[in-house]
Amino acid sequence: MRRLANVIVIGLLAMIVLATAGSRASAHANLASSDPASGASLPKAPSEIRLTFTESPDPALSTILLLGSGGTKLSVGPPTLQPPRTLMVSLPARMPDGVYTVSWQVVSRQDGHETAGVFAFGVGPVQGAISPGAAPAASTSGPTPLAVSAKTALYAGSMLLLGAAVVGLGLFGGAPRSLRIVGLAAALVAFAGAVGLLVAEQQTVGVALNDLVQTATGRPYLWLIVATLAAAVCAVLAAARERWRAALWGSGAAAVVAMAIRVSSGHAAAAPDPLLQQAYQWLHLVAAGLWIGGLVLLLVLLRERLGTGRPPLQEARRFSDLAVWSVGVVAVTGLLRAISELGGMSNLLDGLRASYGLTLIAKVAAGLVLIGLGATNRLRNVAILAHDERPLRRFIGAETILALGVLVLTGVLSGLNPPVAAAAAAATGPAPVAGSATGADFATTTRVSLSMTPGFAGPNAFRAEVTSYDTGSPVSADAVTLRFRSVTRPDLPVSQIRLTQPMDHQDMGSQAPGAEGMKGAWVGQGTAVSVMGTWRVTALIRSGASTVEVPMNLVTNSEGSTSTVAFPDAPVTATTSFPDGVSLQSFVDPATAGPNPIHATAFAPDGAELPLSGVVIVVTPEGGEPLRPQIQRFSAGHVAANATLDPGAYVVDIVATARDGRSYESSWALTIAPAPAG
Ligand code: HEM
Known part of the structure; x- marks a missing residue:
């Protein structure tokens, strides 16, 4: 026995050494690299996109979308897997110069988890500097x-099935009497769990059940159902038959197989x-x-023997020995x-902080x-079982609930997402966005001023100043992260950029002149603002264990120049003229509190209406949540959206995409006056 114990201890120690020496694990299919790389500026359009993940993605359950800078979807081929971990899509033959966003969503064949992210690359002369390798974090x-x-x-079900076989049959010799009922209940719970797990995966991945189970990701879920069903059939046989022991051993074995499939x-x-x-x-x-x-079986046995004057002494001791190991x-x-x-x-x-x-x-x-409760059972409660069974019963009851x-x-x-996977993705480069925005947290303790340079969709440098809401003095923080959600294109996944403190501040230390003023400054760069339009940006400011969230609204810069006119008794009208001769005209009428249709019309250089394939209008109240009203089409180049607005200041942001794929943005400030009396 001692020799066996020594062998086991040495074996366990060897396992620890192996694990700590082992390389880093991964989990969830995170993006490891891409071609074109995030933020790349290419002289001409690539013919394909290749995304390499940290785990093998399931092509049948993965999507890769390519969007033009106005957010229009370009048609790409279906993703194909290039083993072991690369997904590839072919691109259209003709892609005009501009910034392109790759929006990907993949399901790992290994653990069935879904990951999504976006990054952008440029073709031809692109506005603004391209920062290499800056990819927003995936969600x-x-x-x-x-x-x-x-x-x-x-x-719970499979553990109880195993306990019923090994402890109930093997150790307790068929006790407690209700063993077969316990086995049946456990098998049904395990089966329900396996079915629930398949449905949960189907909801996460969002494809039909039938399609899911034919993929490499879905198949293990089906096998899990088969194994737990086998356990349930054995348990039903055990409950009904004379020779029930073999059947109960069968369901224990099926539970062990189900555990392996789950793993x-x-x-x-x-x-x-x-x-x-x-x-x-x-x-x-x-x-x-x-x-x-x-x-649990010992608990059932203790209850069965209650008041019989025959506490299960032998059984409790045998179980206690097994439990130690x-x-x-x-x-x-x-x-x-x-x-x-x-x-x-x-x-x-x-x-450990994630x-x-x-x-x-x-x-x-x-x-x-x-473990503490178990140790008390072994050292005290089992020893006094012959005189008093209550402490053991109570402790096991508590242990069951805690378990x-x-x-x-x-x-x-x-x-x-385990930290190892997050670390693997972060190693590919954290990233960020231009324009400017300010905001404060709900409790008005902290204010953030954010700037984005150059401010167009694509790679940008970000700078956030974190200050106290009341005093305006810089606030120090442990970490600042920006989270980006496109209001114009809500179907794009949320992305994040972790900011860092400027190097010069770190180098100088707090003794340096002006260091106090830089304490609240955070910078970063990346392609999180991948399409033009309005973005909801939330700054997450972590200090110690608390995190403050500061929401802001950011609008990308337009390539055009805008002029607005507001005459009494006429609608407020804005005209944006673009370098290629196109212009976008918009107006809001009546610009007083209540329903306000916002009209937008695009004109070609020759002054004719320019046919549009899509328009998104976003109206953002100062300091509030942006609105994205439904669009109604009046003619090929003229649309309107209805928004009910309160008096106050707003930003109107229109992104219109022409049929040739070119997008135009016009944003301007709007003031809504109180409704006229009467
Ligand atoms: C003593 C400390 C324990 C540690 C450090 C520990 C650690 C872990 C870890 C790291 C995992 C992997 C989870 C993953 O897939 O990401 C895991 C899984 C699991 N642990 Fe523990 N565990 C402990 C105790 C327990 C106890 C007491 C129970 C039972 C009551 C338990 C039951 C499980 C089960 C059922 C799984 C899931 C396996 C799967 O889904 O593949 N663990 N544990």
Whole structure:
């Protein structure tokens, strides 16, 4: 026995060394590189786009869109996979000079998670400097309530099935009497979890169930349903038949297979050492199943023996021995998995600050309390069982509830983007946007002034000044991130740019003259503002554990020059003239509180109406949320949108795209007067 113990301890130590020495794991298909690169300026249009991810994307569930600078979609071929991790689309033969946005959305074949992002590149002479390698951070799908509940059910059901077989049959010799009922209930819960997980994935990915299960991503979900169904069939047989033991062992075996299938579509499968990580993860699940599943069976047995004067002494001791080993394996394999997902020892502290790390800390804390309760059972409650069974029963009851909490946290954890994946994506370059905007947080503690240079769609440099709302003095912060959402094109994914403090400030230190004034300055660059129009930009300012959100509205610069005229009793009219001779005329009537149609008409250089393929009008009240009213078409080049406006200052921003794909932007300030009396 001692020799066996030594072998196991040495084995576990070797596993830790292997894991810490191992390379960084990955998870979620994040963009590793692209051709053309983000922010690239090309002399002529490329014939294809190639995106290489950190995990293999599923081409059947992935989309790549190419947008012109006005946001018009250009037709590209379907994405094809170039193994192992590159998606390719071919581009139209004729692409005019300008800025193009690539908007991608992919589903990882390994863990089924969805990731989306945008980046831009330029063709021909493009306005403004191009900053190489600056790509906005991608957004990823998070855990949904359905996915978390389904995982919790799957974990709980399969763990209990394993416990019923190994502990109920093997260790307790067929006790408790209700073992077959417990097995049946557990199998049904696991099956419901597997079905729920497939539906949750279908909702995330947004394709028909039938299409999903035919993809490499969807297939494991189907296999999970098959395995849990097999467990359920065995459990039904066990509940109904004379020779039920074999059937119950069968459902325990099916549960172990279901655990392996689940592990094959989780984060462990996406690690660079997938076999080793999947083995750890599977051991983790099996050991947790023996421990927690067995615990529930002991609780049922204790309840059954209540008042019989025959407390299950032998059973409790045998289970206690098994539990010691199971807890050891859960802790060691959990630690190994955590190190891998956090990005190795070197990234441990940073990794723990992300939502994945924080959820993991909560899970470990709950896990430690579980272990504490288990230790008290072993050292005290089992010893006094012959005299008093209440402490053991109460402790196991508490442990069961806490374990359920751990499973819910695990359901959340396995749906979050692990720090290692986020770090891999960040390594490709954080990025940002020109124009200017100011805003304050809801509680009016902090003010941000943001500038974007040169201010056109495409690569831009950003500078944010963070100041106190009351005193105007600079505010220091630990991190400032800008989050961008296009109001003009709401279908584009949200992107982020992490800002840094200007180098000269860091170099000079706080002793340097003027350093105080630079404390609140943050800079960055990138292609987050990838299409022209209005953008909702939120600055996230983190200081210590608290984050302040400052929303702002940013409008891209127009290539045209605008003049507005406002005569009494005539609508306010703006005319923007563009270098190629096109002009865009717009007016708002009556410009007093209430319904205000906003008309826009485009004219070709010869003065004839210019046929438009699309127009978006955005009206933004000062300091408020932008509105994007519905467009009505009057003629090929004339549209209108109806907005109900209160008195105050607004910015009208119109992006019109001609049939040849060229886009024109006109933005101007509008004042709405109070409604006339009477
Ligand atoms: C003692 C500390 C523990 C640590 C450090 C730990 C760590 C981890 C980690 C890092 C994962 C991988 C999650 C992912 O896919 O991103 C995981 C998965 C999991 N853990 Fe733990 N864990 C611990 C305790 C427990 C306990 C006590 C239970 C059971 C009550 C448990 C049950 C699970 C389950 C069911 C999975 C999910 C496997 C999957 O979906 O593939 N863990 N754990």
